[in-house]
Amino acid sequence: MYLSKVKLFLNTIKYLKSIQIYYRIYYFLRNRIICNRKYVRNIPSFESIYWKNTLNTSNSYFQKNNEFNFLNIKHDFSNNINWNLKSYGKLWTYNLNYFDFLNQNKMNVDNGIILILDYIKKDSLLIEGKEPYPISLRGINWIKFLSENDIKNLEINIILYNHYKILFKNLEFHLLGNHLLENGFSLLFGAYYFQNNKFYKKSKKLLYSELNEQILSDGAHFELSPMYHQTILNRLLDCIFLIQNNSWIKDPNLLIFLKNKSEKMLSYLNTITYCNGDIPMVNDSSFNIAPKSIDLFNYGKKLNLNYGLSNLSDSGYRKIIKKKYVLFIDIGNIGPKYQSGHSHADTFNFELVFNNKPIIVDRGTSTYENNITRNEERGSKSHNTVTVENKNQSDVWGAFRVGKRAKVTHIKFDENICIAKHDGYLKIKGDHKREFNYNENEIIVEDSFTKNNDCICEANFHFHNTVKILEINDHMIKISGGLILNFYSSNNLKINVTNYELAQGFNKTVKAKKISIIFHQLLKTKISL
Numbered sequence: 057m058y059l060s061k062v063k064l065f066l067n068t069i070k071y072l073k074s075i076q077i078y079y080r081i082y083y084f085l086r087n088r089i090i091c092n093r094k095y096v097r098n099i100p101s102f103e104s105i106y107w108k109n110t111l112n113t114s115n116s117y118f119q120k121n122n123e124f125n126f127l128n129i130k131h132d133f134s135n136n137i138n139w140n141l142k143s144y145g146k147l148w149t150y151n152l153n154y155f156d157f158l159n160q161n162k163m164n165v166d167n168g169i170i171l172i173l174d175y176i177k178k179d180s181l182l183i184e185g186k187e188p189y190p191i192s193l194r195g196i197n198w199i200k201f202l203s204e205n206d207i208k209n210l211e212i213n214i215i216l217y218n219h220y221k222i223l224f225k226n227l228e229f230h231l232l233g234n235h236l237l238e239n240g241f242s243l244l245f246g247a248y249y250f251q252n253n254k255f256y257k258k259s260k261k262l263l264y265s266e267l268n269e270q271i272l273s274d275g276a277h278f279e280l281s282p283m284y285h286q287t288i289l290n291r292l293l294d295c296i297f298l299i300q301n302n303s304w305i306k307d308p309n310l311l312i313f314l315k316n317k318s319e320k321m322l323s324y325l326n327t328i329t330y331c332n333g334d335i336p337m338v339n340d341s342s343f344n345i346a347p348k349s350i351d352l353f354n355y356g357k358k359l360n361l362n363y364g365l366s367n368l369s370d371s372g373y374r375k376i377i378k379k380k381y382v383l384f385i386d387i388g389n390i391g392p393k394y395q396s397g398h399s400h401a402d403t404f405n406f407e408l409v410f411n412n413k414p415i416i417v418d419r420g421t422s423t424y425e426n427n428i429t430r431n432e433e434r435g436s437k438s439h440n441t442v443t444v445e446n447k448n449q450s451d452v453w454g455a456f457r458v459g460k461r462a463k464v465t466h467i468k469f470d471e472n473i474c475i476a477k478h479d480g481y482l483k484i485k486g487d488h489k490r491e492f493n494y495n496e497n498e499i500i501v502e503d504s505f506t507k508n509n510d511c512i513c514e515a516n517f518h519f520h521n522t523v524k525i526l527e528i529n530d531h532m533i534k535i536s537g538g539l540i541l542n543f544y545s546s547n548n549l550k551i552n553v554t555n556y557e558l559a560q561g562f563n564k565t566v567k568a569k570k571i572s573i574i575f576h577q578l579l580k581t582k583i584s585l
Contacts (some may be wrong), residue, residue: 063459064451064453064459064460065459067451067459067460068451068453068457068458068459071393071394071396071458072394073232073394075229075232076229076230076231076232076394078229079229079230080230083226083230095214095218096214096217096218096221097214098214099213099214099217099250100250100251102249102250102251103251103304104203104206104208105199105203105248105249105298105302105304106203106301106302107199107200107203107204107297107298107301108204108301109159109200109204110293110297110355110358111290111347111351111352111355112159112160112161113156113157113159113160114160114344115157115160115161116151116156116157116160117157117160117163117171119164119167121133121134122134122135122137124152124157126144126148126151126152127144127147127148127151127561127562127563128561128562128563128564129144129148129563131143131144137171137174139152139153139175139178139181139182139185140181140182140183140184140185145423145424145425146184146424146425147424147425147562149184150184150189150190153182153184153185153190153194154190154193154194154197155171155172155175155193155194155197155198155201156193156197157171158171158172158197158198158200158201159197159200159201159204163201165205165207168201168205169207169209169212172198172201172212173211173212176211176212176215179215186219186222188222188223188226188227188228188235188239189228189235189238189239191219191220191222191223191242192223192238192239192241192242193238193242194219195216195219195220195223195242195245195246196241196242196245196291196294198212198216199216199245199246199249200245202249203249213250216246216249217250220242220243220246220250220252220255223239223242223243223246224243224254224255224258227239227258227262231395232394232395233270233278233279233392233395233397234270234277234279234284234287234288236262236266237262237263237266237267237270237288237291238291239262240258240259240262240263240266241259241263241291241292241294241295243255243256243258243259243262244256244259244260244263244295244298245294245295245298246259247259247305248298248299248302248304248305251304256305260307260310263295263310263313263314264310264313267292267313267314267317270288271317271320271321272369272370272371273369273370274320274324274366274367274368274369274370274371275320275321275322275323275324275325275327275366276321276324276366276368276370276371276373277289277321278391278392279339279340279391279392279395279398279399280338280339280371280372280373280388280391280398280399281338281339281340281341281398282325282328282335282336282337282338282339282341283335283340283341283342283345283346284340284341284346284398285321285324285325285335286325286335286346286347286348286349286352287345287346287347288321289318289321289322289325289352290346290347290352290355292314292317292318292321293318293352293355293356293359293361295314296311296314296315296318296359296361297359299311299314300359315359315361318356318359318361319356319361319362319363320363320366322352322353322356322361322363323363323364323365323366324366324368324371325349325352325353326349326353326363326364326365326366327365327366327368327375328368328373328375328384329349330382330409330412331382331409331412332409332412332413332414333348333349333350334414335349336373336384336407336418337407337417337418337419337420337421337559338373338384338386338400338402338405338407338418339398339399339400339402340397340398340399340400340421340424341418341420341421342420342421342422342559342561342562343420343559343560343561344561345561345562370388371388372386372387372388372389372391372464373385373386373387373388374387374469374474376471376474376492376494378494378495378496379496380410380411380496380497380585381408381409381410381411381499381585382408382409383406383407383408383492383494383499384406384407384408384409385404385405385406385474385492386402386403386404386405386406387403387404387464387467387469387474387476387490388403388464389403389461389462389463389464390403390450390458390461390462396458396461397455397456397457397458398456399434399450399452399458399461400433400434400435400438400439400452401434401435401436401439401448401449401450401451401452401458401461401462401480402418402436402439402441402449403436403441403449403450403462403464403478403480403488404441404442404476404478404488404490405418405439405440405441406440406441406492406501407440408499408583410537410539410585411537413520413522413537414520414522415519415520415523415535415537415539416440416517416518416519416520417518417519417520417558417568418439418440418518419433419438419439419518419556419557419558419559420433420558420559420560421433421559421562422557422559422560422561422562422563422564422565423562423563424455424456424562425455426454426455429557430455431452431453433559434452435448435452436448436449436450437514437516438516438518438556439516439518440516440517440518441490441515441516442488442490442503442513442514442515442516442579443513443514443516444481444484444485444488444505444511444512444513444514445484445485445511445512446512446514447481447484448480449461449462449478449480449481449488450462450480461480462478462479462480462481463478463479463480464476464477464478465477465478465479465487466489472493472494472495473491473492473493473494474491474492474494475489475490475491475492476489476490477489477490481505484511485505485506485507485511485513486505486506486507487505487506488503488504488505489503489504489505489506490502490503491504497584497585498582498583498584498585499582499583499585500580500581500582500583501580501581501583502578502579502580502581503515503575503578503579503580503581504577504578504579505577505578510576511576512574512576513574513575513576513577513579514572514573514574514575515572515573515575515579515581516570516571516572516573517541517570517571517572517573517581518556518558518568518570519535519568519569519570519571520558520568521558521566521567521568522536523535523536523537523568523569524536524569525553525569525571528551528553530549530551531543531544531549531551533551533553533571538585539583539584539585540583540584541571541581541582541583541584542581542582542584543573543575543579543580543581543582544579544580544581544582545575545576545577545578545579545580546576546577546578547575547576547577547578548575548576549573549574549575549579550573550574550575551571551572551573551574552571552572552573552574553569553570553571554569554570554572555567555568555569555570556568556569556570
């Protein structure tokens with residue numbers, strides 16, 4: 057047991073970049089040697105900036121009794137807000153410290169100021185609120201709120217400036233990925249708000265390096281979560297609005313760069329978004345967290361950005377569009393290698409939308425807590441793919457860790473066929489090959505393995521909660537909507553029908569049906585539409 061844990065750990069850290077390891081050690085030592093943070097009491101004068109919210113956040117604060125609702129969990133603070141409340145997990149506490157609620161619809165300005173002042177009064181007690189990621193998001197939200205409502209409050213500005221100093225000295229190089237990019241976005245807002253060249257130079261450097269690294273050739277954000285793609289794109293559009301509407305500094309090259317990245321991201325999002333407006337729930341994606349695609353498209357149009365459709369490639373996703381259905385397939389590797397915390401063991405997973413209604417779906421994400429649910433939702437068995445001997449294709453563990461991961465090879469894709477292999481089960485059963493054949497009236501999914509043995513294989517198909525199973529026998533299932541699934545194998549197969557929890561958001565699930573096909577060596581699934 058001990059050796060297996062050591063091996064898992066080593067297979068995880070070997071993918072890290074040297075800069076991540078360096079900064080983990082550096083911050084660990086520095087923060088224990090240098091404990092005192094020196095606060096600046098006087099800040100240089102600066103001119104107000106223009107801001108007008110294009111996208112308001114959803115309502116999460118309710119003035120009566122100081123009630124907050126994050127991740128579908130409500131809490132009433134009454135007269136004393138505990139900004140460090142840990143009862144509902146770290147992500148809930150993070151949301152409390154983001155201050156997104158300042159920019160929700162019909163937020164009372166006076167009450168918003170009261171909330172900020174209460175936060176400032178308890179500044180010395182803050183824990184999660186002093187971490188760089190919450191500082192980044194809160195800084196943007198405070199600047200938006202203060203600027204849009206023309207609030208000039210020296211006490212608030214001094215604390216905000218000092219929080220930006222903390223951020224500047226604690227940029228998340230130990231994590232990289234979307235965290236470091238959010239640091240860069242926020243520093244740009246801080247630079248414009250305080251007219252601070254030091255913040256600006258660091259922000260510009262981060263935005264160039266991280267956007268070039270994180271936005272793939274087909275426009276996808278490299279963490280391969282459509283939800284995070286929407287979030288990053290929203291932030292990018294905000295930065296364009298900020299630069300276009302404020303003349304503190306003239307840097308047309310940065311603006312052109314940000315526009316080009318935004319147009320690629322818009323095109324990608326336009327490609328993967330279903331006709332009903334939903335995004336595929338692959339990797340760490342959930343409902344009601346990021347802005348909706350349609351709102352981002354409208355924001356892009358308001359900024360005079362041009363976008364169309366993307367030719368899906370580097371992301372590893374493929375989308376087949378027929379008259380009756382849309383098939384969304386994952387034939388990509390886990391990525392990025394050095395920051396795979398939002399990845400699932402879901403190689404060859406797929407979603408099926410028929411007549412604009414979800415039929416076969418990804419289970420989605422309902423928690424980031426390190427618990428059984430998190431482990432299940434990231435595991436191969438919770439996706440529309442194959443498990444062998446009840447094991448994951450890639451070693452997902454903890455809440456945000458991945459050890460050894462499946463590698464995809466031999467990809468073929470055209471208008472009628474999609475074929476790929478992965479080696480996630482190489483030691484057990486050999487390469488897993490999945491072949492999709494599709495036309496207007498049927499989809500055939502064929503799973504096979506290179507080794508000839510008696511390992512138990514299990515193909516899983518998760519139905520949307522609106523789908524009903526109408527008829528079932530040894531080789532066939534008929535479901536509502538007129539779809540029929542037939543199963544063929546060279547050996548005996550067994551069909552199991554069970555319930556599962558389909559995520560409808562964080563901490564919110566509904567029961568739905570899934571089928572598991574137990575087989576050996578080869579399985580052919582024909583979906584007749």
